[in-house]
Amino acid sequence: MKTLVIADHDNGILKPETSKTINAAVKLGNAIDVLVLGENISEMANQVASINGVATVLVADNAIYGHQLAENTADLVLSLAGDYSHIVASATTTGKNFMPRVAALLDVAQISEIIDVVDAETFKRPIYAGNAIATVKSLDSKKVITVRASSFDLQTEQAAATVSALDSTFDNHLSQFVSVEQTESERPELTAAEVVISGGRGMQNGENFALLNGIADKLGAAIGASRAAVDAGFVANDMQVGQTGKIVAPNLYIAVGISGAIQHLAGMKDSKVIVAINKDPDAPIFQVADYGLVADLFEVLPQLENAL
Amino acid sequence: MKVLVPIKRVIDYNVKARVKSDNSDVDLTNVKMAMNPFCEIAIEEAIRLKEAGTVTEVIAVTIGAKAAQEQLRTALALGADKAIHIETDEKLESLHIAKLLAKVVEKEAPELVILGKQSIDSDNNQTGQMLAALTNRGQGTFASKLDIDNAMVKVTREVDGGLQTVELKLPAVVTTDLRLNEPRYASLPNIMKAKRKPLEVIAADSLGVDLAPRTQLVSVSEPVKRSGGIIVDDVAQLVEKLKTEAKVI
Structure with missing residues (x-):
């Protein structure tokens, strides 16, 4: 067959x-x-x-x-x-x-x-x-x-x-296309990106997500978020990585200010290399990270951007 | 207009599932159970449509063991008008569930069926689409917005890379995504009131649906654990490791 x-x-x-x-x-x-x-x-x-x-x-x-x-x-x-x-x-x-x-x-x-x-x-x-x-x-x-x-x-x-x-046509008239709204972004799509950088509740607000932009530009990365960050209204739902969001497996995943809830890990733990930046040394994200940096993200994100 | 909302009793989303030591399945003994989060969103949407005057009756239905009546009572407390329990102790698959729901649809003739897009236990994401096929209805999956007008429902869908809007002829089937709404909590008076709302019990095997298994669960195992990494001292060391050790930048 x-x-x-x-x-x-x-x-x-x-x-x-x-x-x-x-x-x-x-x-x-x-x-x-x-x-x-x-x-x-x-x-x-x-x-x-x-x-x-x-x-x-x-x-x-x-x-x-x-x-x-x-x-x-x-x-x-x-x-x-x-x-x-x-x-x-x-x-x-x-x-x-x-x-x-x-x-x-x-x-x-x-x-x-x-x-x-x-x-x-x-x-x-x-x-x-x-x-x-x-x-x-x-x-x-x-x-x-x-x-x-x-x-x-x-x-x-x-x-x-x-x-x-094939010339057979099937049109059953049950549904009809109305419109599509593509997410406008210069960046790669989350599920296709080789590098993903995601922010969590630790980003504190939506404006602070801009801190990820420069790093994403340098790495050609897509920007994601944890469900906590989406639920808090920092960013749009289509950026959510996790069980109920997008499942990603890039070469490099950088989790910033993300504690590492089960729901988030489900969406990214098959990434090849995981980096976690979090000021809480006990955050569960460090258990799956290849490289952990225990630090205040507001201090180290600008440093990281400069170092790349 | 009548809305049918099929719901599922699942492991509470805050609880981490553990695999049984004999690898036969996930261990659910003494685990906290709850309504599937996407089903809560479906119930909430139906109730909002009722509050807006678009819908006159909300019927919640579940398929499963007796304990699932707990989630039906929750649905009633949230605002559903009546509940149907299709009782079975068998472990059913999405196709069986869709076929049983098709029987309920036949009997109740709801103009709209709203379901969660996926349950957080089996993670299949199938039942709504299968039900739409079996009842020859249009489907609006992964909905983040519903707009009902006359005999049509406009559904904005969360698709990879954006939002797609489709228009469906009623009767139709819609499955919910996260952004559709934020479910409410049941108030204590409503929880008390729910105890007096009608709950009909129907034996699954009385509905004339072939419930023979179509798949066999061979084994269940723990996912491969990631080996522990290292803690770096600073950004310089991190970048150095990513360049020379991991070779990903």
Whole structure:
């Protein structure tokens, strides 16, 4: 049998999560087809064709898929599902939106946010905010799986695979796109950044988050926040790193004025190197940090900016 | 307009889950339980819609063991009008839950179903989307704002990199994200009043849903622990370590 991967993109720009999800799909051992759906996506389809391990790229280029509405996406995937034993997508907000719909329509369970492939039907996934790792075996004939992309590597490139156009259209009129508001930022997206610097309650207010800007500029970092900082109204919710926010795994994570609540650790503890700056030497964040600096953040942040 | 709010009893979000020594599951004996935080937001939104006059009736429903009635009473104390307990001691999966909820939707015919986007125990993020599929409704997941007008609901969704707004035909299914609202606390008089509100109990196996397991929990283990790091003396040493030892800058 074959595996179908659904590519993830943002307005026609392919997300790195797609390559990482294909990396996970390769571990299933089947031939891999990738569905790319959206509007004006031919260039992106060619990019997908060069990701190692892809046999065929299926392209559904139509205005009705332009915003990847869950209802239309699920019906399209369902129409292709017959040929595949595994249907796989990234656990991004797009994948999380339409994949359970696909699973329910196929009358199968979904295995969410896998971090490891044990074999073609057994997977590891975090539960309880990552405080436990469940090994789960699917008993269904078809497996519907979402992948936590940060747990997998980018795939290498290959000579371009076949690209084939789909002309079936599904428009069920249950939902309609109204508008999108992109967060305007010169910085990389949190989940894609190689370096993340986050502030917590210790930042004391929203204005003080500006202290992180200079460091972020020098490191090309995204800026995040703990739930405590978001709840206190310092910064917007979309900056939240944690169980109920974004899950990140950058090469370098710098936690500033963050105590290290379970909820926050769940969102960043898979980072390669963790730095913690906190004036409380007993803060739990130091237990997961590779490098801890016990100091007043208002003193050391300007020093750090200058030293970089 | 009627709103159905499915809720879940889970480990309290302040409690750290511990893995059983035989690695069969997470140990929940004598652990503090509570309403799933995203479900609290769903209840709050339904009550606000009622207070605004958009909604006439709020029904809370849960699926699980008898103890889950505690969370239904909380929902009633917060302002739900009635509660339904679908009782089972089985460990059910999202697909089963969605199918059982679809039966409730069929019976109660709510114009809107509001659920939490995810429970903080199994972290699946599936039930709302599955219910929408099974009941052939449009879905507005990860909502940070709802706007109901005539036969439509406008849902602003938290997506990676921004906000997306979609318009759904009613009846529809909405799942809540953190920014939608800040849930209230139940007052003591309301907690007392909740004891007299109607709570219907239905046996899960009486609803004609196939509840055979679709997945098998092979084992549960502790996540890999990070080995302890070092405390550096100052910024200079930190930068030096990051450059020469960790080689990340």
